[in-house]
């Protein structure tokens with residue numbers, strides 16, 4: 001650890017927060033992004049404090065181990081929790097909701113049912129013609145996340161008063177009811193009487209009778225949306241425990257994020273540049289035969305414009321070889337031992353930053369011959385404008401379709417008009 005890092009580590013919290021709120025914005029770093037991180041930290045702390053004080057409804061069920069979920073469902077919930085959380089934050093609904101809807105409508109299977117309504121039971125969207133039929137059959141993870149996002153937006157439309165932070169059971173129950181039966185019914189009727197919402201919440205709600213235009217009158221055995229919500233909340237909070245993030249640590253999450261950013265600034269001020277040209281191991285005998293969407297890069301052209309740095313500036317590790325032809329952004333996944341490694345521009349060019357349709361934060365750099373995309377950064381150092389090769393452009397993250405911090409690195413050749421294998425352009 002460098003002396004500077006040690007120095008930052010011992011700074012009092014108020015000073016770090018002062019840097020965060022005053023210094024970083026003044027340096028042109030994105031206050032909004034930093035605020036979002038701060039907010040997330042606060043929310044996690046908030047969850048833990050509620051849990052500790054017994055205020056969080058799910059906490060009780062977590063502690064009592066009620067609503068045992070099948071292990072396949074538990075695995076799916078844990079796998080999808082970060083994606084669902086991101087979708088929920090964007091739509092401004094509680095973080096459990098997208099997964100609860102998936103569970104209620106389709107038992108969390110990655111397969112569209114025969115009735116066209118997708119894994120999220122979008123009867124009204126499909127019937128009104130707002131959305132074409134969700135083609136029955138198995139679907140990719142990408143389509144799962146797309147549908148969860150559609151459901152999240154629809155949920156918010158039907159229940160505008162709900163937010164990411166809503167904890168009030170009555171509001172949440174009414175919103176699930178509105179999603180299932182429409183806003184009219186939710187305003188007229190009591191959510192407590194809905195089997196969709198309340199079934200098997202406790203012995204008073206055991207195997208309720210459910211009436212539906214499609215199904216007629218049936219006795220429900222599946223867990224209602226509200227107890228499912230509680231069970232998922234328990235599971236996700238429990239998972240945070242598993243990750244060894246006790247209460248104090250979670251509160252510290254705020255200062256860690258500030259700390260990370262502060263560290264980057266320190267590096268910048270001191271002119272220290274990370275790794276620059278670190279070598280990354282690539283698998284032997286890579287076969288790109290199955291990769292159909294790549295072409296041959298042009299050979300002539302300006303050397304000064306060629307990408308030739310690893311975008312991950314510090315101890316880069318290849319975590320997934322070429323993938324992404326199916327979603328038109330073929331690339332490599334590169335991670336690092338340092339979960340908040342600085343991302344550097346592999347080549348000079350013009351930067352643009354945006355969130356794409358899959359909620360991936362994106363840094364795009366373009367020059368006369370090449371375009372690179374760096375997906376999932378936690379923050380941007382350069383929102384737009386020119387950058388030189390090796391300039392720090394952001395911090396590696398897991399924003400969007402990602403389960404851990406990494407960068408999805410895609411390279412396009414404007415001269416040959418093809419995507420190319422980025423591995424050929426790494427040091």
Ligand SMILES: [Zn+2]
Nearest residue numbers: 331332333408
């Ligand atoms: Zn990837």
